[in-house]
Amino acid sequence: MDENSDDKDPSEFAGRSLSEPARFAYAGLCAVSLGQLFREKEQRSYSMEFIEGLVNWLQLSDSVIPTMVAFANGLGGEGTDTFVQLLLEEPILKKSPVTITQDLMSFSLKDGYYDARARVLISHVTWLLRVPVEAMESFEESLIETLKERKPEPSETVDASRKKKETRKKLKRYFLIGLATVGGGTVIGLTGGLAAPLVAAGAATIIGSAGAAALGSTAGIAIMASLFGAAGAGLTGYKMKKRVGAIEEFEFLPLTGGRQLHISIAITGWLCTGKYASFAAPWHSLMQSTEQYCLAWESKYLMELGNTLDLLLNGFVNMVAQEALKYTVLSGIVSALVWPTSLLAVASVIDNPWGVCLSRSAEVGKHLAHLLLSRQQGKRPVTLIGFSLGARVIYFCLQEMAQEKDCEGIIEDVVLLGAPVEGDAKYWKPLTRVVAGRIINGYCRGDWLLSFVYRSSSVKLNVAGLQPVNLDDRRMVNVDLSSVVKGHLDYMKQMDTLLKAVGIKTKECHMSSFVRETMIPAGDSVNEEDTCIGTDNASEDCDHWCWEPVPKNQESPPPSTKASGSSIQSESTRIQNAVTPEDCSEVTSPCNNDQTQASCSSDIITDQEILSTTDTASPVPQREHCL
Amino acid sequence: MDEDVLTTLKILIIGESGVGKSSLLLRFTDDTFDPELAATIGVDFKVKTISVDGNKAKLAIWDTAGQERFRTLTPSYYRGAQGVILVYDVTRRDTFIKLDNWLNELETYCTRNDIVKMLVGNKIDKENREVERNEGLKFARKHSMLFIEASAKTCDGVQCAFEELVEKIIQTPGLWESESQNRGVRLANQEEGGRACGGYCSLL
Numbered sequence: 001m002d003e004n005s006d007d008k009d010p011s012e013f014a015g016r017s018l019s020e021p022a023r024f025a026y027a028g029l030c031a032v033s034l035g036q037l038f039r040e041k042e043q044r045s046y047s048m049e050f051i052e053g054l055v056n057w058l059q060l061s062d063s064v065i066p067t068m069v070a071f072a073n074g075l076g077g078e079g080t081d082t083f084v085q086l087l088l089e090e091p092i093l094k095k096s097p098v099t100i101t102q103d104l105m106s107f108s109l110k111d112g113y114y115d116a117r118a119r120v121l122i123s124h125v126t127w128l129l130r131v132p133v134e135a136m137e138s139f140e141e142s143l144i145e146t147l148k149e150r151k152p153e154p155s156e157t158v159d160a161s162r163k164k165k166e167t168r169k170k171l172k173r174y175f176l177i178g179l180a181t182v183g184g185g186t187v188i189g190l191t192g193g194l195a196a197p198l199v200a201a202g203a204a205t206i207i208g209s210a211g212a213a214a215l216g217s218t219a220g221i222a223i224m225a226s227l228f229g230a231a232g233a234g235l236t237g238y239k240m241k242k243r244v245g246a247i248e249e250f251e252f253l254p255l256t257g258g259r260q261l262h263i264s265i266a267i268t269g270w271l272c273t274g275k276y277a278s279f280a281a282p283w284h285s286l287m288q289s290t291e292q293y294c295l296a297w298e299s300k301y302l303m304e305l306g307n308t309l310d311l312l313l314n315g316f317v318n319m320v321a322q323e324a325l326k327y328t329v330l331s332g333i334v335s336a337l338v339w340p341t342s343l344l345a346v347a348s349v350i351d352n353p354w355g356v357c358l359s360r361s362a363e364v365g366k367h368l369a370h371l372l373l374s375r376q377q378g379k380r381p382v383t384l385i386g387f388s389l390g391a392r393v394i395y396f397c398l399q400e401m402a403q404e405k406d407c408e409g410i411i412e413d414v415v416l417l418g419a420p421v422e423g424d425a426k427y428w429k430p431l432t433r434v435v436a437g438r439i440i441n442g443y444c445r446g447d448w449l450l451s452f453v454y455r456s457s458s459v460k461l462n463v464a465g466l467q468p469v470n471l472d473d474r475r476m477v478n479v480d481l482s483s484v485v486k487g488h489l490d491y492m493k494q495m496d497t498l499l500k501a502v503g504i505k506t507k508e509c510h511m512s513s514f515v516r517e518t519m520i521p522a523g524d525s526v527n528e529e530d531t532c533i534g535t536d537n538a539s540e541d542c543d544h545w546c547w548e549p550v551p552k553n554q555e556s557p558p559p560s561t562k563a564s565g566s567s568i569q570s571e572s573t574r575i576q577n578a579v580t581p582e583d584c585s586e587v588t589s590p591c592n593n594d595q596t597q598a599s600c601s602s603d604i605i606t607d608q609e610i611l612s613t614t615d616t617a618s619p620v621p622q623r624e625h626c627l
Numbered sequence: 628m629d630e631d632v633l634t635t636l637k638i639l640i641i642g643e644s645g646v647g648k649s650s651l652l653l654r655f656t657d658d659t660f661d662p663e664l665a666a667t668i669g670v671d672f673k674v675k676t677i678s679v680d681g682n683k684a685k686l687a688i689w690d691t692a693g694q695e696r697f698r699t700l701t702p703s704y705y706r707g708a709q710g711v712i713l714v715y716d717v718t719r720r721d722t723f724i725k726l727d728n729w730l731n732e733l734e735t736y737c738t739r740n741d742i743v744k745m746l747v748g749n750k751i752d753k754e755n756r757e758v759e760r761n762e763g764l765k766f767a768r769k770h771s772m773l774f775i776e777a778s779a780k781t782c783d784g785v786q787c788a789f790e791e792l793v794e795k796i797i798q799t800p801g802l803w804e805s806e807s808q809n810r811g812v813r814l815a816n817q818e819e820g821g822r823a824c825g826g827y828c829s830l831l
């Protein structure tokens with residue numbers, strides 16, 4: 001387990017340099033968090049392995065393992081407060097609590113495998129230690145930067161080295177991350193083990209010769225190729241070799257060309273002529289990761305569908321009827337709804353392409369599942385984001401994955417917006433096994449189009465895109481988007497706002513945090529606490545997972561979601577016209593943390609406004625890499 | 628959890644460093660003794676199911692570290708404990724004197740006021756006794772605790788200590804029922820078992 005303990009100076013590892021009580025608290029904190037985050041039976045073995053590894057990594061005595069296992073099983077129930085307190089009082093951590101995040105990441109990555117659950121855990125622990133999540137992301141980015149600089153290794157060597165890795169377990173000890181602290185920040189060196197001497201030379205400038213010598217001499221360098229998939233080519237390298245099932249088109253297009261330790265895949269629901277003719281168009285502002293792809297699938301049919309939708313909404317059904325429909329649906333009497341004859345007359349126009357795309361999206365989802373299971377994307381967490389039929393692709397992808405073994409730890413978060421899938425909690429239950437982070441269901445109660453296409457279907461009143469999914473799990477997050485989405489087409493047009501509403505990072509988020517970093521925060525800070533819904537989820541002391549689960553036997557959305565719904569609604573007119581920072585932070589409250597919220601708060605405004613309003617935000621997280 | 632287990636009880640072992648808390652636990656759970664047992668790190672956790680008066684109880688035992696440097700961790704384990712075993716070393720008077728501090732801490736952090744306390748004077752196999760049995764008994768009476776002298780090395784009184792504690796907890800209404808909802812078993816009126824060392828327990 002601990003191949004590196006014998007040949008490495010413990011002082012190189014921040015985690016090991018902590019005092020014994022602090023190391024115990026550190027391991028305990030992780031164990032308790034694992035117990036809270038991954039209580040399910042299927043995740044048990046991962047938690048146990050992680051804990052055992054961490055205990056060894058921290059050079060704690062094996063005798064603490066039973067205790068840690070008890071923690072992870074939810075025993076002890078003392079929560080994390082004591083551990084956090086003890087850790088924060090540790091001299092090293094007093095200076096930079098981010099050390100734990102960095103150490104935990106080094107530990108998680110030491111085998112060249114970044115599990116989605118590890119990332120969720122790290123961000124949870126980071127949050128518990130009151131470190132802004134940006135610090136974690138910038139640390140990830142600095143890892144990548146280091147890797148990129150050292151990259152000129154041909155793929156053959158990578159392959160060769162990988163083969164060696166398989167055959168000679170002894171070599172395993174080379175695959176660790178050297179860590180050395182310079183001044184305030186921590187620099188990490190990682191690259192192919194073959195390039196080790198070169199790295200040491202380069203790293204000397206950053207780390208200082210002593211640390212670099214340690215890196216080079218013991219070859220304490222990690223091979224991270226496996227993190228990035230086949231020879232680091234990424235998903236764009238994937239081409240569907242043959243026609244699979246009913247799928248005609250399946251390809252990944254890069255959205256942002258960067259490299260990250262986690263990736264996002266965006267899936268478009270339909271295409272239409274004009275501005276939204278490409279798969280990438282709706283996602284122009286998406287910035288969840290610097291490495292993002294969008295899935296190009298069945299463009300022929302999606303284009304047909306999109307144009308039909310356009311025609312339907314802008315031609316056949318007049319505005320008055322649409323408004324009437326919307327409010328009828330909104331008021332919840334959809335079962336008694338009499339569809340306008342004008343609509344029923346053209347029903348076949350929409351039913352046909354819709355039906356075709358429904359079945360295709362399911363097929364595409366299954367294909368995507370197998371692709372992700374085969375780790376074409378590399379061994380790193382994936383976030384899936386999709387709207388309408390794209391959300392359906394994701395849903396079926398997850399369902400398919402849930403049936404396979406080893407499906408855990410691949411998917412971090414999923415975002416389904418206006419998903420035309422079953423909304424019954426029992427169908428969503430299997431998804432919790434696959435998804436490590438959050439399952440976000442963005443719905444619109446007034447989406448009459450969804451109601452309409454499901455008018456004769458058995459699931460017509462239980463569509464996820466129309467209502468919350470009452471799944472009792474910490475992962476499940478329902479966001480009522482009724483005030484932003486005026487009709488199904490808005491899922492494409494309002495994507496920017498929607499992404500913020502469900503807490504996904506957009507380019508402006510990065511921009512604003514960058515701007516803020518360069519500016520000195522002024523005194524008149526916007527009272528973010530006041531503008532955030534569900535006051536509990538904004539408060540620092542509460543577990544940020546707590547607000548997410550939806551109570552089981554509840555007809556209506558959970559309190560926080562409800563609040564968000566109503567508040568969004570009441571603000572809806574303002575959002576439409578001019579979005580103020582307050583509005584945004586309301587909409588964006590499901591963000592992972594306060595800081596994200598803060599950085600989202602100035603999203604929709606123009607650059608100039610950003611400059612003028614960003615100083616209203618609370619103290620700024622340190623960011624080294626922006627955009 | 629097994630079907631026939633009546634309840635799960637949380638037991639805490641506290642006391643000064645080196646009085647033999649972990650040894651007592653090890654003797655109780657594994658029936659072994661290791662004279663070179665390393666100091667506990669943070670807290671140790673063991674589970675054992677025992678049968679008292681025909682009722683099976685699962686004990687989740689938290690063995691805390693006595694060392695000062697781990698002291699900050701300990702308070703969080705007091706929460707929700709139904710029983711606590713307070714250990715001192717009969718050959719070291721200082722560990723006996725410090726009992727007051729431990730009781731104070733218990734008072735401060737414990738979430739229940741009806742928690743069952745058991746005082747254990749350990750290492751009675753040793754020659755150089757500094758604390759007489761009577762002193763321990765007196766102290767226990769004063770603070771309404773159960774009392775027993777024991778030796779983890781010779782196995783004296785160890786089993787009895789835990790059994791007494793569990794028996795007392797089960798006899799205390801309201802202390803554990805909430806932990807085992809819907810089981811519908813009430814033992815409140817059960818008469819005290821005819822054991823030789825009931826109540827204030829004394830061996831020797």
